[in-house]
Amino acid sequence: MSSIVIPQSTEQGPSAAPPARVTRRRVARFLRQNWLFDIGLVIVSISLVLAVFGPVIAPYDPQLPTPEVSAPPPSLASVPGLIVETVLGRREHPVHWFGTELTGLDIFSRVLVAPRVDVVVGVAATAISFVLGTLLGLLAGFFRTRSAETIIRVSDTFQSFPIFILAMILVVLTGRNVIDIVLTLAALYTPIYLRLTCSQVVSQVGRTYVEAARAVGNRELVIALKHVLPNSLTPALIQASVTIGWAILFTAGLTFLGAGVRPPTPEWGGMIASGANLLILGEWWPSVFPGLAISITVVGYAIIGNVLEARYRQ
Amino acid sequence: MPWRYILRRLGIAVVQLTVISVAVFFLMRALPSDPVGHLVGFNASPQAIAHVRHLLHLDEPVLTQLAIYLGFESARFGPGLIQGNLGASWNSGAPVAEEIRTYLPITLELITYSFLVAVVIAVPVGLIGALRPRGTVSRAVFLYSLFAGAQPEFWWGLTFIFFFYVKWGLVPAPLGILSPFSPAPPRVTGMVTVDSLLAGNLGSFVEAAHHLALPVLTLAFVLSGPIIKMVRQNVEKALQSDYIMYARSCGLPQRRIATYTLKNSLAPCLTLIGILYAYMLGGAVLVEQVFSLGGLGQYAVRSILSFDYPAIQGVVLVTTTGSLLILLAIDVVHSLIDPRIAQ
C-alpha cells in the first residue's frame, strides 16, 4: 500500500501552559537514546577536568626541557607494553607519549596543560557574554523600550565590522593577557546572546501564561525574571556550547599567528605554530597532537550544541 | 523588481558607511595603546613627542581631526577619506590605499574560489541529507557538517601541506600564489588567476591555480560545515511545510515540488553565505598565513603586531565597507526571491 504520509502541521496554537519542564527521568532517557551526545559529553568533561587538573596529571613539567630532544612518539606496537610498565611503576622516567619537540619539552604534558588557557578562556568568555547577553536581551524583549530597539538597530549596522580583525586588534593593543582575550571574546559574543534571547522573549511575551501571571498581580520585573526568562533560555543555552568551541578556535588561531597568549605558556595554537616549521622536515608530532586535541575538543562542544538544537527543533 | 526597496537599502547603506567611517575614527582613538609612543619610541624626548603629535595632527581639536580624516580640510591638511586617502603606513611609508590595493585582490581570489567550491559541494550534500530525515545518509551528512564546522583550519592547512607537498609532492611549495621565480602577469584586477587569463598567459594561470589548490581546499572544507547545515535545515523545513504538503495533495509532479522546495530554502541560505563571505574578508588570515599567500589578512596581522595605526585603520575601513556592500547585495537578491521582504 502506498499513501502519502504528510508531516505534522507546522502550526502551533497559543497555549496557556508554559513549556514542559526538564525532569531527571527525561534527562536519563535522553542520555540513553543519544550515543552521539554521550560522546560529546565525555569529551567536554575531559576537557574541563584537564582545565582544572591538567598540571597535576601531566607526567612532566610542561615548561621544563628534557634531555630527549626531538624524540618521536613510541610506535603503536610498543604502546601496550609501555602502558603496562607505567601502571606497574617500573619506569624510571615517564613515557613521552606524544614525543618531544625541538628543545626537549614533553608534548603530551603540554597538550594536557593547554586547556588551562584554551578551555578556560572559552568557558569564561562564554559565561560572561551569556549572562550579559541574555539579561540585556530579556530587557530589550520584555520592556520593549525605544532605546532597546535602537540598540538592536545600531548593532545591525555594526554587523559589518570584521570581527576577527577587531578582536585581534583589541587583544594585541590591550597587552595580550589572558584576561584581555576573555573580555574581548565576551564583548564579541554578547550581541549573539542578546539577539537570541530577545527574539525568544518576544515570542514568549505573547503567550497566555504571561498574562495569567500578570492577572494574579505579579510585578513586571518578577514576571520577567521568574516566568519569562527560564522559558527563553533554551536557544541561548544551546548556543553556549557552540560558542565555547568558537572561542577555543579563536584563541588557538590568534596564538598561532603570534598575536595571542605569550610564549612559553602552553597553548594548542602556539604549539602548532612552533611545530609548523618542523613539518617540512618530517617531524609531524609537535603539531599533529595539539591539532588533534583542538579538533576533538571543539567537535565535542559542537556535538552537544548541535544535538540539543536538533532535539529542540522537534 | 522591488525598486523602492533597493533604493531605500542603498540610501541606508550610504548612511551606514558614513556612520562606520566616523566610528572607526573614534575607535582608533579609544584603543588602549598610545600611537605616539609606538611611532617615536616610549623613551623619546618631550620635543620629539610634541613634534610627532603635531605631525599626526593630535594637537588639533577632535572635531578638526575628524574633518581632516574625512577629507573636509584638504586645502590645509591634504586629502582625506573622501579623496580616497587612507594615510601612509608607518612600517613602509607607502600609502595604505596602495598596499591594500595589492593585498585585497589576493584575499578576494582565495575566498571566492573557496566559496564556489564549498557551495558546489555543500548544496547537493545538504539537499541529499534532507531527503530522508531519519536515514543513514542524513545522519552521515549531519555528522560531517558538525565535524567540518568545528575544525581549526590552520592545522588542516598544515596537515594538507604535509601530505600533498612533503610526502606526495603533488602541489608546489606553500610560498605564495606564484613561485618566487615566475613573473606575475600584468596587473589588471590584482587577482593572479584573472589577470593571467586576461593576458592570455595560460602557464601563469595554471601555476597560480596549482598554488591555490590546497588553500582553497582547506577553506572550502571548513566552510562546507555551516553551509551544509543551513541547506539541510532549510530543505527539511520546506519539505515538511504545509504548502509542500498541499502541493502534493494537488498532485503536482515531483519536479514542481522540487522547484518549490529549492526556491523556498534558497533565501536563508543566501543570507548565511553572505555573512560568511563578509566574515572571511578578515577571517581567511589563518589560511593566508599558512600558505604565505600575501593577502589582506596577513597585512592586517603585520600591521596590528607592529602597531602601524594608519594601516590598521585602513584595513578596518576597507573590510567593513566590503562587508557592508556584500550584505547589501545579499539583501537585494533576497528581496528578489522573497516578495515579502520588500513590504
Add this chain to the structure above:
Amino acid sequence: MSSKPATGSSVDGARAVLEATDLDVVYPLPDGDLVAVKNFQLAIRESEFVGLVGESGSGKSTAALALMALVRQPGRIARGKVCFNGESLLEKDDAELRRIRGRSIGLIVQNSRSALNPLVSVGDQIANVYRAHHDASRKEALQLAVQSIKAIGIPDAQRRAASYPHQLSGGMAQRILIAMATINEPQVLIADEPTTGLDVTVQAQFLDALHAKVDATGSAVLFVTHDLGIVAQYCDRVAVMYRGEVVEEADVETLFASPQNPYTKRLVASAAERRPRS
C-alpha cells in the same frame, strides 16, 4: 453507542464515487497506538453534498484526508478500503495517486495562509495545478487561472492572480483555494474545515462561491465542519463522528428532525436551542 444505518453503494441505486469501508487510522505513540479513526464507513455519491461533523478530536479531518489516501505523519492506515470509482486507492502507487489527486479528487484545507506557497504568485500556483494534469503552456494555464479567480467572485482577477498570498486577505486566500482545488473540475471535492476561523460574513462569501462552483461542475463535496448551521443549509446528507467512529448518518432533514443516537441528539439540541433569558 453507535446506531449506524447501512451505507453502501447500493442505497438509492446511485453509485458511490468515493467510498471508505472499515477504515482504521492509527498513530503510534510511545505509550501505545492511538486509534484516531475506527471502522470508518462513508459513501459519497455523484454531485452529493455530504457533511462530516464532530467536535475537535473526533477524527473527522483524519478520516476526510484518509479518503484521499493521505495520512499525517506518523500515522498510518491500518485497516480497510478506500475506493474511488470502484478502484482501491490504497493499492495504488505514488504516480497513480498523483494523477488522481488534484484532478479527480480536490482538497481544500483550513489554513490557506500556510497551504499557499509564499514565494509564488497565486495565479501561478493555480496554473501549476492545471498544468500538473494537462498539457498547457504557462500562458494558457495562467489565463485559465485568472478566469477561475473571476468565477469565484474576486474582482480585478488579473491583478489578483499576480499577487502573492501575503497580499491577500484571509477570506480571499481561502477562496483562492477553491479555485485551486476545482480548476480541474474534480468529481469529488474534500473540504476540511475551510470556514473555521473565518468571520461570519467572509464565511458566507466563501460558501456562496463554493456552492456556485460545485453547482456548475457537478462535483460531489465532503464538507468537514463542526458548524451545524452550515450543514443544515448546504448538505444533502450528514455523518456524525464521535471519538473516531461514525455514530450516525442520515439525510439532513431526518437527522435534524429525529436524531437517533444520544450524542447526535445532544448535538442537535445544543445547536437548535436558544437559552431562555432569566
